[in-house]
Amino acid sequence: MTKHVFRRILLLITLYVCIIFGIFALQFTKASLFSRTIGDLQVTAAQESSSSGISQPALPLHAAVYGVDFFLDDKTSVLAYTSENNAEPLTVTAFSSDSNSFVISFTDGSSITFSPERRGDIRVLEIHASIPEKYKSIALPFKLGRSARVEKNGSLTLIRSGKETHAFSGNTFKYNESVDIQRLIIDITSPTVYYQTWLPAKGLNLESLALLPGASEEQYRTYRDRFAAAALPELRHSVVSGAVNEKIATAYIAEMGRNGMYQMGIDTIPESFKSSSSRTYLSCPFLNTLERSWQSMTALDREERSLLSRRFTENNPLVFEFPRLVPFLIDRGSAVFLDDIVRVATTIDLSRLTPLQAAGLLEVMQDMIIYSPSRAEKVQLLAETCERIIREGLLRVQDNLYVLSADGTIEAQTTLRVSQLLMRYGKSDSSNKQWYSAGVLLFTTLLSRAENYASIPAVFEVASSASSSTDPVPVAGKILPTEDAYPLVMTGSAWYPRAISLAREDSAGVWAWTASRAISVSRNPDGGVRFVVQFPRGQTHYMVMSGIKPFSKIQLYGMDFRTDPRFESYNSSGYRYNAETETLYLKMRHKEEYEDIVIYYGIPQREPEPKEADEDVSVLADREEAAASNNSDTLSGLTEQ
Numbered sequence: 022m023t024k025h026v027f028r029r030i031l032l033l034i035t036l037y038v039c040i041i042f043g044i045f046a047l048q049f050t051k052a053s054l055f056s057r058t059i060g061d062l063q064v065t066a067a068q069e070s071s072s073s074g075i076s077q078p079a080l081p082l083h084a085a086v087y088g089v090d091f092f093l094d095d096k097t098s099v100l101a102y103t104s105e106n107n108a109e110p111l112t113v114t115a116f117s118s119d120s121n122s123f124v125i126s127f128t129d130g131s132s133i134t135f136s137p138e139r140r141g142d143i144r145v146l147e148i149h150a151s152i153p154e155k156y157k158s159i160a161l162p163f164k165l166g167r168s169a170r171v172e173k174n175g176s177l178t179l180i181r182s183g184k185e186t187h188a189f190s191g192n193t194f195k196y197n198e199s200v201d202i203q204r205l206i207i208d209i210t211s212p213t214v215y216y217q218t219w220l221p222a223k224g225l226n227l228e229s230l231a232l233l234p235g236a237s238e239e240q241y242r243t244y245r246d247r248f249a250a251a252a253l254p255e256l257r258h259s260v261v262s263g264a265v266n267e268k269i270a271t272a273y274i275a276e277m278g279r280n281g282m283y284q285m286g287i288d289t290i291p292e293s294f295k296s297s298s299s300r301t302y303l304s305c306p307f308l309n310t311l312e313r314s315w316q317s318m319t320a321l322d323r324e325e326r327s328l329l330s331r332r333f334t335e336n337n338p339l340v341f342e343f344p345r346l347v348p349f350l351i352d353r354g355s356a357v358f359l360d361d362i363v364r365v366a367t368t369i370d371l372s373r374l375t376p377l378q379a380a381g382l383l384e385v386m387q388d389m390i391i392y393s394p395s396r397a398e399k400v401q402l403l404a405e406t407c408e409r410i411i412r413e414g415l416l417r418v419q420d421n422l423y424v425l426s427a428d429g430t431i432e433a434q435t436t437l438r439v440s441q442l443l444m445r446y447g448k449s450d451s452s453n454k455q456w457y458s459a460g461v462l463l464f465t466t467l468l469s470r471a472e473n474y475a476s477i478p479a480v481f482e483v484a485s486s487a488s489s490s491t492d493p494v495p496v497a498g499k500i501l502p503t504e505d506a507y508p509l510v511m512t513g514s515a516w517y518p519r520a521i522s523l524a525r526e527d528s529a530g531v532w533a534w535t536a537s538r539a540i541s542v543s544r545n546p547d548g549g550v551r552f553v554v555q556f557p558r559g560q561t562h563y564m565v566m567s568g569i570k571p572f573s574k575i576q577l578y579g580m581d582f583r584t585d586p587r588f589e590s591y592n593s594s595g596y597r598y599n600a601e602t603e604t605l606y607l608k609m610r611h612k613e614e615y616e617d618i619v620i621y622y623g624i625p626q627r628e629p630e631p632k633e634a635d636e637d638v639s640v641l642a643d644r645e646e647a648a649a650s651n652n653s654d655t656l657s658g659l660t661e662q
Contacts, residue, residue: 088185092162113126141371145217174221248506338369341366347393366382385400418492422466430483434479434501441464441509475503477501549576567605
């Protein structure tokens with residue numbers, strides 16, 4: 022009995038000594054566990070310090086995400102395959118990480134980088150392998166998580182974890198149900214693999230739309246020209262009958278100009294309307310009174326920037342319905358909101374976007390590439406989600422195509438905007454050409470439903486019992502006014518007044534409100550900034566340029582001109598400059614199709630005080646006018662004294 026007690030005491034003492042030794046060993050070990058959370062990627066591993074104090078990786082390593090666990094331990098390594106298909110295990114030499122990625126490095130110079138990201142509602146893990154040329158591929162081991170299971174969708178292997186389903190890109194993963202450890206094969210010719218959210222395909226097959234008659238460029242031009250031809254007499258009738266408003270007058274003059282009857286269009290507008298104090302910035306490129314009319318643009322800009330600011334604060338996706346959002350913010354000195362665009366786009370639930378908002382976000386992506394490339398990448402990642410939302414919002418009825426609004430109806434204005442946005446997106450890259458066809462087909466479908474080519478139904482309803490062969494029905498009594506439809510249908514017409522951003526050609530904040538065909542910017546050897554404005558020879562138009570810094574002099578027709586509050590009243594080009602608002606008001610009387618405005622920056626010279634009127638000035642003005650061509654252009658910057 023005593024022996025048993027003694028033996029038990031001895032065993033307990035030995036056990037306690039082992040426990041105490043183990044505690045001391047753990048306390049003074051050089052290895053330290055660490056964990057990292059990088060986006061959706063959870064990394065756990067260990068590092069130990071050598072006698073020299075240098076940290077070295079210690080296994081096991083786990084990098085878990087979306088139902089899979091990429092791991093390495095003493096028995097399981099990354100395998101590298103030679104051209105002879107011999108497998109060589111790789112030894113880990115280092116771990117490293119930052120806020121965006123986790124990197125495993127190996128003795129032979131190989132490395133594997135894990136980079137998680139979210140692209141709208143698409144979750145993506147990018148796995149990039151840097152592989153030496155002596156290998157043809159590597160095999161990365163992983164296990165399925167406890168709640169994950171493998172499913173098949175045709176030839177595609179899917180991994181479902183909870184409510185989400187993911188898949189590896191390419192032919193990189195073949196499931197072997199007989200083993201627990203799976204391997205992802207990464208080839209040296211395709212060193213990047215994506216493990217990302219898989220969503221079942223919904224919506225239309227866009228590739229088939231290009232074969233439809235209404236998706237052709239010829240049909241687009243035909244319906245556009247038919248609309249314009251039918252709209253002109255309607256607009257003219259409103260003008261001559263006195264039932265004219267600013268939108269009608271502007272659309273009428275623009276279409277008359279497009280038909281080579283610009284001056285006749287202006288002359289037809291009633292004088293009472295031309296002199297009306299209610300006119301705004303919209304018609305001022307045709308009908309002058311720039312300074313007075315421009316106050317409405319200043320007020321509108323202030324309201325729109327305030328509205329956008331609130332929507333950015335609220336993370337409201339309505340911001341993506343704003344036309345040409347990026348250049349607008351840059352031109353109005355609100356480039357600080359560009360970061361808000363990225364923030365809103367990457368944080369909101371993109372699956373709730375309407376087709377118009379998704380198309381607007383595609384426009385933002387394209388403009389970011391142009392105006393702010395450093396911000397473009399983050400929003401470009403959202404393209405796939407936006408495309409899917411638009412595709413699911415399209416309704417094909419035989420050879421026609423419609424886009425549904427949030428309430429399930431079809432709105433003409435929304436359709437025209439989405440159409441133009443998709444056409445632009447389709448032209449941005451050859452891989453997007455199917456979207457161009459979709460945009461054209463939306464356009465031709467809508468205009469084919471117009472009565473007399475110009476009376477476009479404002480709203481269509483889709484019957485709940487409708488079949489795929491039943492077109493939506495126009496809502497009775499709701500017609501899109503011709504003057505409202507005109508700028509949407511005739512998008513790209515150089516005759517309709519519009520804002521042209523000159524931020525890329527000149528500097529941020531410089532833009533023009535104009536009906537000129539085009540404006541180009543260059544720099545003269547003498548330091549002048551040259552704006553070349555295109556407009557039909559012999560015609561006059563008006564233009565406002567915003568963001569023009571104080572300058573020392575300005576030249577028109579190659580001659581020095583000076584600011585004059587009465588510049589609009591002369592039979593010549595002229596200008597008025599407001600240094601406080603950095604706004605240049607211009608009257609352009611074109612002796613040639615292309616006329617130059619040359620601005621010299623520097624310390625402005627004080628202009629001489631206007632002289633009293635004298636006979637010599639009047640006589641000289643008469644001689645200049647008599648010597649001019651039949652269009653009575655006056656070259657000089659003479660002012661009425």
